[in-house]
Amino acid sequence: MSRMVDLDDVALVGGGALEDFDTGALDPAGLDEPESLAFPADFADELDVARAVVSGLGIAAPTGLGVEEYWQATLEGRCAVGIPSRFDVSRYPNKLAAEIPGFVARERVPGRLIRQTDRATQLGLVATGEALADAGLDPDRLPDYDVGVVTAASAGGIEFGQRELGHLWSKGKQFVSAYQSFAWFFAATAGQVSIRHATRGPSGVLVTEQSGGIDALGQARRVVRKGTPVVISGSVDGGLCPWGWMGQMATGRLSTAVDPTRAFRPFAADADGYVPGEGGAMIVVEDAESAAARGLGRGYGEIAGYAATFDPSPKSARRARPAGRPAPVPGLRRAADLALCDAGLRPEQVDVVFADAAGVPELDRIEAEVLGELFGPYGVPVTAPKTMTGRLIGGGAALDVATALLALRDGVIPPTVNVAEPAAEYRLDLVTEARTRPLHTALVLARGYGGFNSALVVRS
Template identity: 60%
Template sequence: MSPVTAVVTGVGVAAPTGLGVEAYWPATLRGELGIRRLTRFDADGYPARLAGEITGFAPADHLPGRLVPQTDRMTQFALAATDWAFADAGVRPAELDPQELGVVTASASGGFEYGQRELENLWSRGPRHVSAYMSFAWFYAVNSGQISIRHNLRGPTGVLVGEQAGGLDAIAQARRQLRKGLRLVVTGGTDGPLSPYGWVAQLCGGRLSRSDRPDRAYLPFDDQACGHVPGEGGAMLIVEDGAAARARGARRYGEIAGYGATFDPHPDSGGEPALRAAAERALADAGAGPGDIGVVFADAAGVRDQDRIEADAITAVFGPAGVPVTAPKAATGRLYAGGAVLDVVTALLALRGRTIPPTMNVAPAPDYGIDLVVDRPRPLDRPAALVLARGAGGFNAAMVLRAA
């Protein structure tokens, strides 16, 4: 038997720079900025006031009315993006055996906004005013559960919690499930951390940019880097066995060719960061060498010491300026559980269009030694991409994508 090849046949995008691939990809190539002043709550009293906020998303336009009061904003993004991904893949799950269909998502914050609202009801109005849906709407695994219920997907279901790295972990787990015999897996991640409760939690991490200039607030690999800007949204994917997808005539965005994950030692241990090892494991898993990779999608922390760690890992694997590097998330903000998945979608679109999207508003510092694609797109001349992701606390993940 030939080995199972995991390919992406459908995508759904909910990003600060566009809802749906048709809006998101052109905006990414143009370098449109999705970072703006927060409007979901009054941020005047907080030291950080900018976010990658999605506009024009009305849940009732995309979901049944009964689901809207049950779900946090992050789940509404996940459900809508899953619907779009199924439609994009040309798959009707109701026509398939539900036991052969699985769900694996990534989560980071859970339903912060929903949880805050119901806790406010508890303290200000009493327990009778707390929604029964509070029992699950805040939970980090709720997206997997709601997607499974909505589409009657009865195969293995789970959630990976690794902050930004978790998005790649979830996609890798989807590939494992295909190799175990599933026909199709819904995978990806979305986040919705733009509420006062979520905002305070992020401020405590010490890495949020406090700039009030949208074009200067998130500057990875720049001497003026001052932290990252949070964002909301993400992406969902339909992943299938390549042979089965080919047999049904499905469009294939690309192959999930390799994956690696590591965990950093404690900062006080003196140990080396492990991002390089994750990248090398992903390349080995894909049977690829550095020369096969046409672009690296960077994690892009926007914090000087963290950018240095990533740049050192990239140059150790590829050599100084040895591969084009890009960070389109500089225009959307970091989407946490949704960020790396959105990078995967962007990399697949780049491979399909043979075009590297730019990193906007950044003047790369020469001492990083990387070839950062800035200001305008650049041709992509090799059929594979490497996506890097790191999660707060030491999580590292890397994924090789290959043109189908």
């Protein structure tokens, strides 16, 4: 897995060598790092850069196809977790997932594209169409190079790839679709969106597992700040097939529960893992001046802050002890701090946190400690609507951001389902029933397998 990086934005500090950063061996004394982060005035004003606002949303989720259908189900706490219908899970130790029901590609996607695309790409095309319509944008009417595409993915068209590899081994190479050459690729959705809507602006794909949806939006904001008025961003991901299933099982983080109400319960005392799902959100990110000129104002809200970090290498802890240094801490706290700093906000100005909510006891403990350190015990409402949809790999964080923007729009925090109350040791104000209150700012957190941490601040 990798991050997209602009090399002109990278600088080494303290004279450290590149290999020191890779191994975690850098001497902390060589880093010119402040003891605490400052929270300055809004950087967009300080640096005179373009503001990035969200002007359109498109959602494809197990709880609803379309923004309002999804949002209504989310506020009602409807859970979509169940036994998958598209393949037999009886021989696997993990039995539950969250599928998008009732999706018939030929009813929503041009026939010529169905043969070329994986299910996740088809869902992404549908969500993109909804997002553009929601924003009132027709890319064909915009100047060339004024629209870019930045998405995220976990591994690309897994279902398409499994099917065609099955043809290869059971029937022979002449039965393999020529579209296998690109339909499996993690950039397939971004490419198909770009072709379908004739976008010619800056494009790219990020592969950071569950962090991907936030990282894509962070990169979209960067592209807007560099002068592209509109970027189609976000992620719709999937892979509910044996090949994709085995990949997620290999993490050791899937719940073994067979009762859907007991399967994905982040922050619960008896949490035992997560449930996978499919779906996500496509989001139109636009220069605020462009949106205002079209009469949209701030749209759904502004992407005010973003940051991404990596967890320390496992080698770092082993080297710290004999050297008498404290063990390095996970990077989620740094990501949250930096995103708030980027937004020019203090923790007490955050109205709600949309948690990563891994559902894995050790990861839940780390996140609860981060939230406690940042906001204080029970200091901010915390929610995890993904308990209704499962973790959607690359699409999960994008859906969380869309959900946060809808929460700001309507002044209501959606619930975390199937968790009566969090473990007492976590000291979290976990929202388990929809809660109405004024909302202006939300912090969205995500972690990807392999040590990725991302944080995004949105405000109305």
